[in-house]
Amino acid sequence: ILQLYGPLDQFGASYRSLQKNFIDLERLLDVFKEPVEIQDKPDAEPMVINGGEVVFENVSFSYKPQNPNLKSVSFKIPPGKKLALVGPSGGGKSTILRLLFRFYDPTQGRIMIDGQDIKYVTQSSLRRLIGIVPQDTALFNETIKHNIAYGHIGQDHKSAESGCGLNYKTESTSPPKIADVTESKDAGCLDDEDLEVDSRIQAAAEAAQIHEIVTRFPNGYATRVGERGLLMSGGEKQRIAIARTILKNPPILLLDEATSALDTHTEREIQNSIDATSKGRTTLMIAHRLSTIVDADEILVIQRGEIAEQGSHEELMQAGGIYASMWMQQLREGRTPTGSNGVSEKESS
Ligand code: ATP
Numbered sequence: 001i002l003q004l005y006g007p008l009d010q011f012g013a014s015y016r017s018l019q020k021n022f023i024d025l026e027r028l029l030d031v032f033k034e035p036v037e038i039q040d041k042p043d044a045e046p047m048v049i050n051g052g053e054v055v056f057e058n059v060s061f062s063y064k065p066q067n068p069n070l071k072s073v074s075f076k077i078p079p080g081k082k083l084a085l086v087g088p089s090g091g092g093k094s095t096i097l098r099l100l101f102r103f104y105d106p107t108q109g110r111i112m113i114d115g116q117d118i119k120y121v122t123q124s125s126l127r128r129l130i131g132i133v134p135q136d137t138a139l140f141n142e143t144i145k146h147n148i149a150y151g152h153i154g155q156d157h158k159s160a161e162s163g164c165g166l167n168y169k170t171e172s173t174s175p176p177k178i179a180d181v182t183e184s185k186d187a188g189c190l191d192d193e194d195l196e197v198d199s200r201i202q203a204a205a206e207a208a209q210i211h212e213i214v215t216r217f218p219n220g221y222a223t224r225v226g227e228r229g230l231l232m233s234g235g236e237k238q239r240i241a242i243a244r245t246i247l248k249n250p251p252i253l254l255l256d257e258a259t260s261a262l263d264t265h266t267e268r269e270i271q272n273s274i275d276a277t278s279k280g281r282t283t284l285m286i287a288h289r290l291s292t293i294v295d296a297d298e299i300l301v302i303q304r305g306e307i308a309e310q311g312s313h314e315e316l317m318q319a320g321g322i323y324a325s326m327w328m329q330q331l332r333e334g335r336t337p338t339g340s341n342g343v344s345e346k347e348s349s
Contacts, residue, residue, distance in 0.1 A: 051079030131250035141226030
């Protein structure tokens with residue numbers, strides 16, 4: 001057991017340091033698949049944000065040599081605009097998000113935010129600018145307010161620095177190792193009383209349309225979620241992630257739409273909160289249901305690491321290529337709501 005303790009402790013420490021910035025992205029970023037340590041350059045400066053323009057310039061990337069996963073991908077998202085990524089599984093959509101968050105550096109090309117190559121700025125300043133709503137939100141076995149406020153309010157708090165919260169089992173099974181490694185609650189952790197449900201938390205919860213639901217829980221914001229408390233639905237968990245992002249108020253937003261089925265009503269409500277959250281923020285979104293991105297300023301079809309098609313929904317429908325056939329396919333499967341989401345009567349008939 002003693003022999004195991006060292007590596008486990010180290011594993012816990014590096015997990016906690018990763019998680020300080022980014023608490024529930026195991027799925028999206030797959031940090032455990034390849035724990036590459038990206039270091040700040042010695043002279044790295046904090047990023048200066050001015051609107052939040054994102055540019056990929058001939059970006060290529062390989063997880064393993066000789067096997068390119070992205071091939072010279074170029075695109076630009078003007079400040080406050082929304083770009084959607086669609087395409088077959090394994091095409092490279094998540095890789096684009098991971099590179100923007102700088103979990104890896106491109107093997108060629110560069111990624112710029114407001115004219116600054118993200119490779120040369122401090123990671124902490126980069127990550128502060130980016131909010132993420134992952135596909136599958138893992139909540140801490142903690143109170144609702146703690147789950148919403150984590151990492152934002154209380155950022156300078158002793159417990160945020162100590163990686164508090166990560167010692168708790170999460171509801172998610174991914175990654176299961178963490179729960180096994182660090183079950184105990186350490187002494188430096190945040191007391192619920194330390195964290196007031198102040199107006200900012202409530203405003204964020206209202207905007208994410210979770211406030212009403214929370215007030216119906218046995219102890220409101222003090223209700224504990226997870227294995228030792230209330231179990232929340234996928235839709236509710238996603239709203240917590242949205243509330244957390246609203247509280248963070250980042251100029252850049254990464255969204256990974258859930259693939260798992262939510263009922264149509266919930267799906268539409270979540271879509272409304274996501275739309276409201278992304279307004280005015282530069283947004284990069286992985287979409288699985290094409291109906292959610294008909295209003296995107298630009299859509300990229302990513303296939304085998306390349307941009308296969310590019311344009312607005314109307315342009316891509318007119319082009320009659322991959323996007324148009326994906327749309328028709330979803331329509332046949334009944335996955336594309338008709339009418340209010342941009343499908344004309346002709347298309348839906
Ligand atoms: P999906 O829609 O299924 O999430 P995607 O378009 O997001 O797929 P990516 O996850 O970006 O695709 O993967 C692109 C390619 O890179 C795939 O072939 C995948 O197997 C590979 N890949 C992803 N992560 C790693 C990794 N950590 N190590 C090696 N290869 C990887």
